[in-house]
Structures are given as C-alpha cells and as structure tokens.
Amino acid sequence: MSGRSKVSVQPINVIFRHLQQQTRVSLWLYDNIDFRIEGKIIGFDEFMNVTLADAEEVWTKKDNKHVELGRILLKGDNINSIAYGRLDRMASTKPHGRDEHLRYMKPTSA
Template sequence: RLGALCFFRSSAVLDQSSSKMSKLQKIMTQPINLIFRFLQNKSRIQIWLYEQADLRIEGQIIGFDEYMNLVLDNAEELSMKKKTRRQLGRILLKGENITLMMVADGSSH
C-alpha cells in the first residue's frame, strides 16, 4: 500500500527510438499526473527531503508547477530524530528539495 513516488529522468534512463519511448510513456504514470491526483483528492502527503534524512514535511498540495515546486497548506515539519512536529502553515517547497512523496499515514485517501 506504499503509494510512494520516486523521481528519475526517463530520457536519461531510456536510450531507445521515439516509437518505443511513446509506447512506454502510455503505460507509465507520469510524476506530474500523480501530483495532480494528490491535489484533486486533497490527500495529505509526506515528503522526504533531499540530504535531510531527519526531516520530513507533511501537508496538502494546493498548487504545483512544471519544476515540481509545491504549495502546501497546513504543512508540518516532522523531526524523525526528536519525534516532534512543528506547524508551518502554508509554504512553498522547491522541487529540488524533494526526494520522495507518498500519502501520509492516517490520510483517508
């Protein structure tokens, strides 16, 4: 049930003809589509941060762009070491800081 999202550059991984690439793209779920689904379902998302293994961010996506910059509402910073939560409110999280996104534990979606 782990609805996690890991990012990779498909163009760097796949060095094939464009017809094979288009067939693969039809069966793949594009990261942008999954982020849009999180937005539509109003899911509470947990985000793992790049080079910050001790910190995670949880919140509801209310906007995003092509760089995967996210606007999160009711955001919280989770310290995995201290087992604490800090209320952040509405934030902009730059896409370059995101390592993984998944539906947060206890989310109804």
C-alpha cells in the same frame, strides 16, 4: 510473464491526483534525513515546486516532534520523494505483497 500490462504513470499526474483529492502527503527532502514535511498539496508547477497547506515538520530522530508551518512553498529541487498520508501512523505496519503497500498509504482522516 504475468497477464497484467504495465502502465507508465507520469510523476506530474500523481502530484495532480494528490491536489485534486486533497490527500495529505509526506515529502522527504533531498539530503536531509532528520525530518520530513507533511501537508496537503494546493499547487505545483512544471518544475515540481509544491505549495502545501497545513504543513508541518515531522522530525524522525526526535520522538516524532511536530512543528506547525502553515502554508509553505517547497522548491522542487529539495524534494526527494512524495508519499501518501501520515507515515508516523503507519510505521508499525509492515506491508506484504507486491501492491499491498498502497493499502497502507491511504490518507487518514483527521
């Protein structure tokens, strides 16, 4: 076993960190692989309902078409996963190593 200790991080704390740092996130929706929602988290609750500012749909099968949505509320039941930053800018980069993917998931300045 390695000398590193494993630390458990609560999902709500990760969402809170995105809220505090105003990072742009990409939310994959449950049972919908055609597009994802990107934006900045400006609010959430204990059910992981999330309010996003500057939200947009990013279509994965239509040449990365973007549709501006503005401020939206996503019900937590519809969210499958949350990732850092704009994933369309990172698609060509393949991370290597255990934690190296975190380097590629940092938000980009717009």
